[in-house]
Amino acid sequence: MTKLPLAALALAVAATAGLSAPAHATGAIKCDAGPQSGWKSREALESKLTKDGWQVRKSKVDGGCYEVYGTTPEGDRVEAYFHPVTFEKLYVARRGQVLFRAKGY
């Protein structure tokens, strides 16, 4: 009756082997905004947000959206997603806790 432990062990090894797969994109939401050539620039989003009272720490592309790490005008440290063409605010979360989610996202 050593089959079960051994099978579990084999699975454990397989799961461990799967560890090395990169998992960088958090992919909280996805944007379907067409090719990047049609997007507005990340710098333009950052300067718009700064003008609106945000402090931007860092921004990048994630799930076809612009993802921004920073502080809202209200003073919350958040991670926020914006549409790369319209700059519409789509999703705001604090350490994984969702504070805002646009309709349809």
Added chain:
Amino acid sequence: MTIATAFPYPTPVAKLRSLLNSLPFFWLLLAIPGALMLAGWLDGAIDTMDMLHPTGETSARLMIAAMLIGPLTGVLGARRWLGWLLRRRRALGVSAFLYALAHLVFYVIDMGNLDDMLAEIGAPGIWTGWVALALMLPLACTSNNAAMRALGAAWKRLQRLAYPAAILTLLHWWWVHNGLAGALAHFAPLALVWLALAARRLQSVDAPPRTPKGIRP
């Protein structure tokens, strides 16, 4: 006949082998990922914010490795390689704590002030991390021979705090990272070995003496 018995004193090869197999060398290996991360951060290649994931993930990996050794011995019985790991379990556990501490230090540097930290302390992804680290603190502090002697039987009970700490670490990772996949891939081996051990214990408790197939006692 081995090299060690063929010669009256250790050869350079044997010396090198025992050096590579020593506990201080193991500690050195455990420090390498941290040294690389720190070098990248000091160099400016890695943002403070981006130090959080690698420090936390390394901590969790070491914690899982340390916690696998006991149940694996229960499932597989005593094995030489498990004995080798068992002698290094304390190093794995303590370095898991040290990486968790580095994780906290970079979190504090990234947040930059107490108000922002307090503002998010209620977020599920955050308080679970704080509590997990708090549980690891007494474990790390008592991971020495003097504490083992002083605490006696209570030492083992105290070290069981590793279980709630591991579960909180899993929740922390899951909730703060908006996804279960990464965290689950890491913790699955631990869950599976626990299951295997539980199955084995059930078998040995319940199973009556074996009878030939097809014959009911």
